[in-house]
Amino acid sequence: MNDAISKAKVLVEALGWIRKFRDRYVVVKLGGSALDDPDSVRRCLSDVIFMEAVGMRPILVHGGGKSISRGMAEAGIEPRFVQGRRYTDEKTLEIAKKILADEICESLVDQIKTLGGKSVGLHVNSQNVLTGQQLQLEDENGAAVDLGRVGYVTGIRSELLHATCRAGVIPVLPSIALDADGGGLNVNADTAAAAVAKLINAEKLVFLSDVPGIYLDKDDPATLVQHLTVSRCRELIADGTISTGMVPKVEAALEALEVGVGKIHIIDAGTPHSLLLEIYSNLGVGTEIVA
Numbered sequence: 280m281n282d283a284i285s286k287a288k289v290l291v292e293a294l295g296w297i298r299k300f301r302d303r304y305v306v307v308k309l310g311g312s313a314l315d316d317p318d319s320v321r322r323c324l325s326d327v328i329f330m331e332a333v334g335m336r337p338i339l340v341h342g343g344g345k346s347i348s349r350g351m352a353e354a355g356i357e358p359r360f361v362q363g364r365r366y367t368d369e370k371t372l373e374i375a376k377k378i379l380a381d382e383i384c385e386s387l388v389d390q391i392k393t394l395g396g397k398s399v400g401l402h403v404n405s406q407n408v409l410t411g412q413q414l415q416l417e418d419e420n421g422a423a424v425d426l427g428r429v430g431y432v433t434g435i436r437s438e439l440l441h442a443t444c445r446a447g448v449i450p451v452l453p454s455i456a457l458d459a460d461g462g463g464l465n466v467n468a469d470t471a472a473a474a475v476a477k478l479i480n481a482e483k484l485v486f487l488s489d490v491p492g493i494y495l496d497k498d499d500p501a502t503l504v505q506h507l508t509v510s511r512c513r514e515l516i517a518d519g520t521i522s523t524g525m526v527p528k529v530e531a532a533l534e535a536l537e538v539g540v541g542k543i544h545i546i547d548a549g550t551p552h553s554l555l556l557e558i559y560s561n562l563g564v565g566t567e568i569v570a
């Protein structure tokens with residue numbers, strides 16, 4: 280009986296959050312590290328289906344950096360990263376498009392359908408949503424850095440996203456954009472997710488990664504921080520506590536917060552139902568970043 284009552288309490292606790300987030304957009308970013316574990320992916324997708332079923336409007340944005348690197352190795356191309364971005368020549372762009380749009384995105388859509396949800400892949404080879412421009416970076420001496428076909432998102436087809444979500448269909452977007460001439464651009468998936476969150480006025484942006492959140496000591500999970508402000512994040516980037524793949528994630532998070540996205544969460548895709556616990560319970564499981 281006690282067990283039954285505690286289960287009912289979980290539902291009652293969730294009710295408050297379900298009401299609060301009804302019809303609100305949440306952008307969920309699934310990273311390449313998380314995508315490598317099929318069980319985690321299935322569990323995360325079933326959480327996303329739950330969110331849609333209880334009235335939220337989830338939009339899934341995904342990367343797949345590790346798979347692109349594997350695809351390049353098969354094609355005999357050595358991956359090269361400049362300031363965390365993959366140098367992308369035409370051949371690499373074709374590999375990225377094939378792997379992200381045709382393979383990973385379509386596989387996520389199929390899995391959502393198998394799990395009982397409705398979903399559609401919106402991308403360069405179906406209905407494109409993300410438009411962008413070529414990214415111009417400078418090195419420490421102020422000289423232009425050639426990144427090839429690397430871009431950033433400047434616009435989204437928000438009407439298509441609204442209509443898709445209103446119809447109860449979960450949109451899945453790979454991080455490839457089209458420029459004004461219809462040319463493909465390889466976009467870092469963290470920045471793509473933040474841009475979508477920003478342009479759709481999302482309530483939340485959730486990064487599903489392969490760590491439970493941000494650690495104060497990169498190698499010690501016991502140092503997980505539950506709550507960070509923008510200024511504290513900047514300090515942690517400056518002193519090197521936040522490094523490697525976490526830097527673009529947190530920088531993208533800060534940009535999204537600056538333009539009104541309510542809250543950012545960084546959680547572990549491998550922790551069962553971390554998404555549901557983070558959104559629909561009083562118990563936060565990862566790191567939240569607030570303005």
Ligand SMILES: Nc1ncnc2c1ncn2[C@@H]1O[C@H](COP(=O)(O)OP(=O)(O)O)[C@@H](O)[C@H]1O
Nearest residue numbers: 310311312488490492493494520521522524525
């Ligand atoms: N302070 C930190 N706390 C936690 N992880 C960190 C930190 N600094 C760097 N990292 C690294 O960031 C990685 C997550 O980024 P990344 O591998 O790019 O993930 P994704 O594929 O989800 O985008 C972690 O696996 C970890 O190695």
Ligand SMILES: CC(=O)N[C@@H](CCC(=O)OP(=O)(O)O)C(=O)O
Nearest residue numbers: 311342343344364365466467468
């Ligand atoms: C320009 C650039 O670097 N694009 C990324 C896009 C994929 C990505 O970001 O995937 P993760 O989320 O797995 O890191 C890349 O080619 O790896």
